[in-house]
Amino acid sequence: MSQTKTASPPPDPQQQAGAIDSVVAVVNDDVITRYELDEQVRTVVRQLQKQRTPLPPPDVLERQILERMITDMIQAQFAKESGLRVDDAQLDTAITRIAQQNKFPASVEFRAKLEEDGIDFKKFREEIRSEIISTRLREREVDSKLIISDSEVDNYLANKSKAGGAGEEFHLAHILVVVPEQASAEKIQAAREKAEQALKQLKSGADFAQVAAGVSDARDALKGGDLGWRANDNLPPLFLTELQKLQPGQVSDLMRSPSGFHIIRLVEKRSGDAPVMITQTHARHILIKTSEIVPESEAKRRLMEIKQRIEEGADFAEQAKRYSQDGSAQQGGDLDWLFPGQTVPEFEGAMDKLQPGMIGATQTQFGWHLIQVLERRNTDVSEQQKRQQARVSIGMFKSEELYQDWLRQLRDRAFVEYRLEEKK
Known part of the structure; x- marks a missing residue:
């Protein structure tokens, strides 16, 4: 036993601290450290394991998470510069609401449950604060500027009528490979090839959630691309048209939108019997x-x-x-x-x-x-009301596209330097 303990010299605390505190990315005037990245990787791995989602290769997952952290940091910096704040009272109200949604009558019980699950409450609070700021930022910079024309509503209703299945609901998973705004032909082709390679893997039997976690640029990538249940009212015509060809378990062909290249998987479908x-x-x-x-x-x-x-x-x-x-x-x-x-x-x-x-x-x-x-x-549900519901549905999809465009523009204006090296 003593030989085992002395077979190699003990690790140098300074070297350990240096590894923990090393910088993996510089984002404008802020940095992301190796410790912060490792913490986030552990959190995401726990979430994926809880969802029973197969993990992508460690280097791919780490890169995806770092990209998400960079984007979140750029948004937080922009929010701070533009005077957007969430004070502690607003945060307490939001956490109380989350606790009640999770069937906890008081925040103190909810906190105890989080800590029992290994989640630091202070970090949880700051994550919720960041989510609220991100939501308000999106509402202010994107949703408030949405314009939906009558012709878009007409086309949406016409496509929905062709698709049939009024009241149907679909459980979908989604992969998005983003095409930057005003991208060159080479960048568009590179994005297409990345999406085609992902589709080839899926057609060969690869797990959709694992491919999504490693490839997708969408915000739900680290959830395996799962969009949950969506009524056909809340799906873009592009998806509705493709869904007509799919049976549960099948994967779509490649689809192109202004945001980039999409692949969807129909997990299940059911009759929603939408209320009149x-x-x-x-x-x-x-x-x-x-x-x-x-x-x-x-x-x-x-x-x-x-x-x-x-x-x-x-x-x-x-x-x-x-x-x-x-x-x-x-x-x-x-x-x-x-x-x-x-x-x-x-x-x-x-x-x-x-x-x-x-x-x-x-x-x-x-x-x-x-x-x-x-x-x-x-x-x-009169014709006027159907049109209003159509506007809401179109708005949801357009909002996501405009949000992705806005994020890309924000990212393009930021200074980002990668210092990510393989861990030894």
């Missing part, structure tokens, strides 16, 4: 915008004063006309009847929790809102 009725909400709101002059805390303070006045008997519509900074102010803040998906997720989520007559406050990328639900109704 849609719940609409009639609401009104008061908006206090945030800016460099009016920080979040001040906007919230002003809104809470308005809320108190209304609770003490002031007329909501009059307060909206006087104080709201939204285009609906002159209508007393009236937003008319709203369809699901017609407002940003944070607004809709807060509105959906209110019973008719109740008021509540929430924050979006536009500022602080005071919302009042006036009434709700179930209404038949």
Whole structure:
């Protein structure tokens, strides 16, 4: 036993520290260390093993994770430069909501469960903060600029009609090989060859999740490309057309979109029996915008004063006309009847929790809102409503494409230096 212990000299602590603290990437004025990368690799490996997703080769997985960390860091830097913040109170609210969604009545119990599973709570908090910032950044820089034309809606409905299967739902997995904006013919060909090689592996029986984790540029790559269940209403015409040719378990041919090259796998399909009725909400709101002059805390303070006045008997519509900074102010803040998906997720989520007559406050990328639900109704799916649902579905797909374009532009403007070396 003693010979085993002394067969080789003990590791030099300074060398160990140097390996742990070595820089694997420089991103503008920040760095990613070997320790941070290794931590993230361990986290992703645990997630993939829990999902029973076969692991890609270690060097491929490490590179994928590093690319994701670089992209996340560039987004965080941009958010900080543009004044986007998530304070601790907002973070606490988000974590409480996550705890409740996971059937934990209190955050302290949720924290105990995370730590039992080996997840550091402080790191978890910062990951959630980063996710919220990323979501708000996307809403501000991408979703708020979406334009969907009537002709796009017409084409979508026509393609959906041809595809048939109203109410069908599909469980899909997806691989995306990105083509950079204004890419040269050589870069387009390189992306095509990468996608074709992935498709060749899949046709030869390779595991889709493993190939996706190693090849895909989509945000869901490290989840094996799993998109979960999607109603045909929430799929782009490009995918719907290809799905007509597939049986469960089959993989599509290569598809080209403005984002790049796509491959999808139909995991399962089922009859969704989409409901004939849609719940609409009639609401009104008061908006206090945030800016460099009016920080979040001040906007919230002003809104809470308005809320108190209304609770003490002031007329909501009059307060909206006087104080709201939204285009609906002159209508007393009236937003008319709203369809699901017609407002940003944070607004809709807060509105959906209110019973008719109740008021509540929430924050979006536009500022602080005071919302009042006036009434709700179930209404038949008319042609107008079908078109609105089509707009929502088109918006989901276009949003993802525009988001990928925006990320590429952000990445192109950043200084990135790789210092990744094989671990000894």
